[in-house]
Amino acid sequence: MYVCVCKGVREGDIRSLANTEAGLRMRDLRERLGVCSECGKCGRRALVMLRDCAGETNDPMEIEMQVC
């Protein structure tokens, strides 16, 4: 399933990157995959996935403050 339609980034792309490198942040996803670099609609989904891969909880208020 696509997370970022603008850049053609799929869930597997984000999970693969997150599983090979610890401590990734949204800016890393933006720089390497282009996530959230155009319309920004993918930001929330990408951040939830990133935090999920890191084993972090997804508090909706925290997500809202950190998206793009």
Ligand code: FES
């Ligand atoms: S859907 Fe990711 S930048 Fe538009």
